[in-house]
Amino acid sequence: MSTGFLSVDLDALATNWRALDAMTDVETCAVVKADGYGLGAGKVARALAKAGVKRFFVAVAEEGVELRQALGPNVEICVFSGHMRGDTDMIADMVLTPMCNTVGQLTRHLEALPEHPFGVQLDTGMNRLGLEIGEWASVAEIALAQNCRLVMSHLACADEPDHPMNRQQLEQFHLMTDGISVPRSLAATGGILLGPEYHFDLTRPGVGLYGGMPFADAQPVAYLDLPVIQIRELEVGETVGYGNAWTAKRPSKIATVSGGYADGLHRALSAGVNLWHGSQSVPVVGRVSMDLITVDVTDLPELPGSLSVLGPDQTVDALAAKADTIGYEILTSLGSRYARRYAGG
Numbered sequence: 001m002s003t004g005f006l007s008v009d010l011d012a013l014a015t016n017w018r019a020l021d022a023m024t025d026v027e028t029c030a031v032v033k034a035d036g037y038g039l040g041a042g043k044v045a046r047a048l049a050k051a052g053v054k055r056f057f058v059a060v061a062e063e064g065v066e067l068r069q070a071l072g073p074n075v076e077i078c079v080f081s082g083h084m085r086g087d088t089d090m091i092a093d094m095v096l097t098p099m100c101n102t103v104g105q106l107t108r109h110l111e112a113l114p115e116h117p118f119g120v121q122l123d124t125g126m127n128r129l130g131l132e133i134g135e136w137a138s139v140a141e142i143a144l145a146q147n148c149r150l151v152m153s154h155l156a157c158a159d160e161p162d163h164p165m166n167r168q169q170l171e172q173f174h175l176m177t178d179g180i181s182v183p184r185s186l187a188a189t190g191g192i193l194l195g196p197e198y199h200f201d202l203t204r205p206g207v208g209l210y211g212g213m214p215f216a217d218a219q220p221v222a223y224l225d226l227p228v229i230q231i232r233e234l235e236v237g238e239t240v241g242y243g244n245a246w247t248a249k250r251p252s253k254i255a256t257v258s259g260g261y262a263d264g265l266h267r268a269l270s271a272g273v274n275l276w277h278g279s280q281s282v283p284v285v286g287r288v289s290m291d292l293i294t295v296d297v298t299d300l301p302e303l304p305g306s307l308s309v310l311g312p313d314q315t316v317d318a319l320a321a322k323a324d325t326i327g328y329e330i331l332t333s334l335g336s337r338y339a340r341r342y343a344g345g
């Protein structure tokens with residue numbers, strides 16, 4: 001077998017959820033959109049439900065359907081994109097809770113499924129999803145008199161604790177929601193870390209559960225190892241890979257490992273990235289190609305059978321920084337080709 005090996009530590013996932021839960025006095029939910037940030041929504045959500053999560057969030061109704069099938073009837077599943085045309089049957093049959101983002105979505109929901117639970121997403125300045133203050137003022141009374149379960153908004157800059165936008169959005173959320181009796185939510189992972197003012201009645205962490213920043217104390221959840229397919233010896237002056245991008249300056253041993261940009265190991269990782277053999281790092285040389293990466297293993301005392309990409313010595317955020325992106329994108333890019341193993345849970 002030559003595929004890479006993605007190992008997901010469900011115990012670390014549950015530990016991260018408990019750690020985020022312990023930072024607040026309110027309900028801690030879990031965001032499992034984009035297939036559980038690339039790690040497998042069903043497996044991830046079952047482990048989190050076992051740890052105590054009662055309410056999950058997904059991006060689109062189709063994800064909600066899969067999640068309901070994985071989790072059964074005893075949890076609430078909320079959909080950030082709300083009640084889109086064509087969603088009504090899924091929302092009704094799978095008992096999903098859409099977060100209505102516009103007056104149109106709210107009208108569609110109340111007309112199609114009058115008794116069915118829903119939530120409302122408000123825009124407090126991010127200008128991505130949610131009702132603006134004037135729209136909310138015109139429908140709040142009607143919405144809150146129905147089966148409204150949650151009123152939420154989302155922070156644009158929560159990963160920067162000192163950013164003035166945080167306080168600005170907090171004040172706007174108060175202005176829009178103070179005095180209502182429906183539960184309120186403003187915080188994702190970053191918002192939890194901003195402190196109790198941001199916690200309201202429930203929090204919605206995603207990335208922190210999966211071991212990513214801004215939750216600096218998170219335990220790693222994803223481990224990725226790539227098998228070595230071939231090792232060759234190069235003489236001084238020989239080149240490696242597309243574009244002859246690397247030239248041997250000394251007699252070198254080059255390992256070719258199975259994994260490439262089709263597996264979410266972005267082509268931007270070609271320069272300055274290390275893989276690991278135990279605790280020893282070895283540099284990627286040449287360009288990352290679709291299925292293969294070449295690594296200079298000359299300095300290793302023994303020939304490796306595999307090399308690690310994500311592990312104790314290289315977090316998703318460290319790898320992301322090398323590709324000029326964020327941990328979220330590394331996780332959700334991991335792709336379907338890896339052999340996956342789930343430990344714990």
Ligand SMILES: *Cc1c(COP(=O)(O)O)cnc(C)c1O
Nearest residue numbers: 031154188189204205206207208
């Ligand atoms: C993705 C998302 C979250 C989770 O955010 P993290 O930064 O991953 O914790 C919470 N709320 C909304 C609206 C989201 O889109």
